[in-house]
Amino acid sequence: MSLSNTRTLMAELRQRMGEDDPMPSRREPQRIPDPPVRVYPKPRRPSRFAKEAAAHTTALVGIGRVGTRYATSVVLQFQAELAVAHSAVATVLPDEWAAENGLLSLNSRVEDHRQFLLRPDLGRRLDEDSLSRLREQATKGVDIQPILADGLSAVACMGSGVALLEHLTAECEQRGWTVGTPMCARFARVWLEDEIGQEVGAKVAVILLGERPGLGTGDGLSAYMVYKPEVGKTDSDRNMISNIHQRGIPPPEAAHRLALMAGAMLEQVTSGVTLDLGPLTTELGDAAGTGLREPQVREPLVFVGEEGEGR
Amino acid sequence: MILEPLLPSILSVRRIPNADPALLRAYGADPEKHTSLGLLTCDQDDPVYVALDEATKHASVDVVFAKSFWAGAGSASGPLSGEVLGVIAASDPAEIDEGLAAMIRCLEHDACFYGANDDGSIAVFPHVISSLGHYLSAEAGLPVGSAMAYLVAPPMEATIGLDAALKAADVTAAKVFTPPTETNFAAAWLTGSLPDCEAAAVAYAEAVVAVGREPRQL
Incomplete structure (x- = not known):
């Protein structure tokens, strides 16, 4: 089939009038979702046992998470404490x-x-x-x-x-x-x-x-x-x-x-x-060697980041 | 951005393979000659007139009815009305299919209005037909196969544009439609050699843009 020359003529006229935009029309940039916020899991039923057990250990429990991972402060704290242990062994x-x-x-x-x-x-x-x-x-x-x-x-x-x-x-x-x-x-x-x-x-x-x-x-x-x-x-x-x-x-x-x-x-x-x-x-x-251990508060040897955060 | 195509929307396409003679007569067909009808509505009228002429070049069809609706697509009587109804007639339904296919190709890829200002609220139709078919040649009183510039714009822009087009190239006015037409636009059909028709169309479009940029000179 034969097409008329009209579209080409108009494109040339547009260019001649300085109105040509070689770039495709601008699209709004896609909105980048906010990074996940730090979540401290809330048990549906607060467990008295878990609370009591956590008070009797210096283990890292109840440290929260970001998405599916540890928070940065927790990772830094872990790395700092591991470094202390490594250096103690090596001394x-x-x-x-x-x-x-x-x-x-x-x-x-x-x-x-x-x-x-x-x-x-x-x-x-x-x-x-x-x-x-x-x-x-x-x-x-x-x-x-x-x-x-x-x-x-x-x-x-x-x-x-x-x-x-x-x-x-x-x-x-x-x-x-x-x-x-x-x-x-x-x-x-x-x-x-x-x-x-x-x-x-x-x-x-x-x-x-x-x-x-x-x-x-x-x-x-x-x-x-x-x-x-x-x-x-x-x-x-x-x-x-x-x-x-x-x-x-x-x-x-x-x-x-x-x-x-x-x-x-x-x-x-x-x-x-x-x-x-x-x-x-x-x-x-x-x-x-008998009886229940007294409740202890975890006191870190090294502090990383904002003091008290995440503990 | 100016002079971007404002693409027409085809709102409905239907065939009547074996139309009633009364209907054929009412729509300007000849029951002795025609049995089938093809109908199309669109939201831009002038591209459809060009497309109807295109159909006569591709199939053995006659354009029996082509009318714009009052005040254009903005005042349409329904979602399928648009601003024009075009009807082609033929003795053979297969010719109707071929004619409608040519019209749809023309509307989708060729004939269209262009925006003459940034938001496209001023529309201009500076279309150049390199070779007229049976329909528009008869309407314009020109020989089949001649070149024609089909120029449409709102009243003021069309008037200034027509003057510019006539002065820009060696063309003659075959027909001038002063405002108001059915859709309140104004139009002109200019003829000459193909390069002259093209130069006239470009000058017309440029003048329409210029009027839109400076509506009041005093």
Whole structure:
């Protein structure tokens, strides 16, 4: 079929009159939807149990969400706390730190930090030099032998370790017990207390060492106590208190509880699962291993973003 | 943007394959010659006149009825009325189909009004027919096959535009429709060589735009 030339003529005229617009007509830009807002889920029926349970944990519950994901502040907080944990694990106790703090310096059979992380068995025995040093310099036949150690967090050991050791020593001397030579073990695992206690002939050995760092708790100490230490004791022979740091159990309070526990061991001539801590429940709290944990408020070690947001 | 096509809307298309002789006579057909009718309404009248002429070039049909409605599509009697009814007649329904198809092609792709101002409220129809069919040649009194500029605009714009068109090229006025027509527009049919008709149509459109931009010169 034949079309007339009219449309072409008009298009040329339009161009000649300067009214031509080579661009297609403008379209309104599509409206970009707002990003999802942060939502704190509201249970349809408020659960008293969930509220009660959340009060008894420091776990990250009730942190809200954005869309299907964590809020930025939560992610940043998580990354910051994880970084604290990583750096605590990676920290090595300096060689001369024990001497500088007036402690008898001991070393396990571990040679370097990497080996320490990979070979727990080597961390449970003293090397030859340390053993002879211990035999020469340590007081023998004591009631209680406290041992400070780096464990998995040298940061914690260097932080509140000395304070805890001093408080514990004071608590024990106050009760009229003989306390062993203050010492510090490097690259140490919990079971190292068995060999040391055996060598010094202590009735009770207690090792105060940095605990495995968790989220935002790179500075926590644990104390493991054993009656009549000797190589071959197992974990069922031990009692322990964990979370010893300023936001958990403060060192003076922890020292008091440890002294009570040591007292029970000396009295009952045993430790571990056979030790009856029932009479001390009120003083020891959750360390007695019975009863409900007291409600705790989560106090982060590091703060990220606006303080208090999302908690 | 000016001089954008204002596309016509075809509002209804129907066929009567075997029409009653009384109806044929009433609509100007000859019952001796014609049996079938094809009908079309549209919201722009002048494109339909061009399309009807186009149909006579593509099929053996006669345009028997073509009338605009009073005051145009803005005052239509119903949603299918628009401002024009065109009727073609033929002895064979197949010719009607072919003629209607040619009309629809013409209305969809060729003949249309253009907006002479930015919002398209001034409409101009500066259409150039390169070769007339039976219908418009008879209406204009021109030989079949001659070129024609079919120019329509509102009264003032049409008058100024016609003067500009006649002066712009070597064309003669075959017919001038002074206002008011049925739809209150004014029109003119100019003839000449095809390039002259095209130059006249362009000058007409340009003048209509100019009047729209400056309605009062004093």
